[in-house]
Amino acid sequence: MKEQAFISVVLPVYNAQEYLKESIDSILCQSYPHFEFIIINDGSSDRSEEIILSYNDPRIRYIKQENKGLGATLNVGIALAKGKYIARQDQDDVSLSDRFKKQVDYLEQHPNVVLLGTHARIFTNSDPHFGFHKHCSDPVLLKFDLMFDNPFVHSSVMFKREIIDAVGNYKSDRDLYEDYDLWSRMSYVKEVANLPEVLVLYRHHEKGLSKNFTNFKEEALYNQGVKNI
Numbered sequence: 001m002k003e004q005a006f007i008s009v010v011l012p013v014y015n016a017q018e019y020l021k022e023s024i025d026s027i028l029c030q031s032y033p034h035f036e037f038i039i040i041n042d043g044s045s046d047r048s049e050e051i052i053l054s055y056n057d058p059r060i061r062y063i064k065q066e067n068k069g070l071g072a073t074l075n076v077g078i079a080l081a082k083g084k085y086i087a088r089q090d091q092d093d094v095s096l097s098d099r100f101k102k103q104v105d106y107l108e109q110h111p112n113v114v115l116l117g118t119h120a121r122i123f124t125n126s127d128p129h130f131g132f133h134k135h136c137s138d139p140v141l142l143k144f145d146l147m148f149d150n151p152f153v154h155s156s157v158m159f160k161r162e163i164i165d166a167v168g169n170y171k172s173d174r175d176l177y178e179d180y181d182l183w184s185r186m187s188y189v190k191e192v193a194n195l196p197e198v199l200v201l202y203r204h205h206e207k208g209l210s211k212n213f214t215n216f217k218e219e220a221l222y223n224q225g226v227k228n229i
Contacts, residue, residue: 005104007035008161009087010077012070016091017047019203023091028057032100035087036061038077043067071170071178078164086164090155093120094201103158106195113139114163115183115192117152118199130204139191146187150180156200157183163190 009027013020027037037057041049041064052062063076078086085107089095103116122131135151136142145151167185170178186192 004034005085005108006083007032007085007087007100007104007158008077008081008083009035009037009089010074010081011037011039011089011091012042012073012077013039013044013048013052013091014042014067014070015044015046015048017044017051019092020048020051022094023089024052024055026094026096027089028055028059029097030095030100031097032104035059035100036082038063038080040065040073040077042069042073069172071172074178075169078161078169081161084161085158086161087158088155092203092205093155094203095155096199096201099156099199100158102195102197102199106193107158107160110191110193112191113193114190115152115157115159115186116195117158117193118156118195119197120153120156120200120202121198122202122204124204132198133202134196135194137194137196139193142192142194143187146180146184146192150177150183152179152183152192152194153200153202154179155202159186 011023037060039052039060039062041052041062043066049064061080063080065076085104087100099118103118107113107116117135119135120133121129122133124130133153136145142151163186166189170182172178183192
């Protein structure tokens with residue numbers, strides 16, 4: 001019997017007490033059991049640490065650090081990762097229970113694909129069906145889309161650990177969005193894809209950690225498009 005692929009889930013946390021438990025629970029309840037869960041507290045000043053420490057699950061690896069920012073914190077998680085695949089989870093989003101199983105199945109069957117996202121349902125505290133992120137799924141069309149926009153929901157992605165050795169980590173340069181830049185560099189050397197299925201619930205609110213663009217220059221999107229073209 002083929003050995004099951006091992007996943008490293010990376011969850012950066014910064015002042016996330018309002019939604020953190022729901023996010024963590026969605027990972028611990030995955031139908032695919034072969035994973036470690038790296039939770040990095042990036043200098044939170046609220047009850048985030050208390051919530052994390054309330055769990056007694058051997059899959060959780062908890063790291064506490066002074067505030068470094070999202071990109072640098074994700075790189076800490078990648079450096080600690082032991083898995084063949086790295087899965088992202090945001091502190092305020094929810095992964096549906098079969099997300100990991102379906103992503104691993106696809107990646108194992110498509111060895112040329114190094115990055116795999118999914119569709120997501122956008123919701124707010126007052127509207128559970130606010131909208132959808134339904135980006136293209138075809139690898140060829142995605143390379144075209146990447147020239148003009150970021151067609152991946154960050155908290156939905158799973159990627160091969162080995163691709164980081166080939167293209168490098170998340171960058172902290174304010175001239176580029178750290179996730180859009182990394183997906184672009186991955187697409188230069190291998191195929192990238194999306195599963196055309198909603199497997200993540202994406203919470204829309206003003207204080208989302210990976211949804212805050214104030215740390216980037218206004219021309220960041222333009223800069224990435226020029227680079228990709």
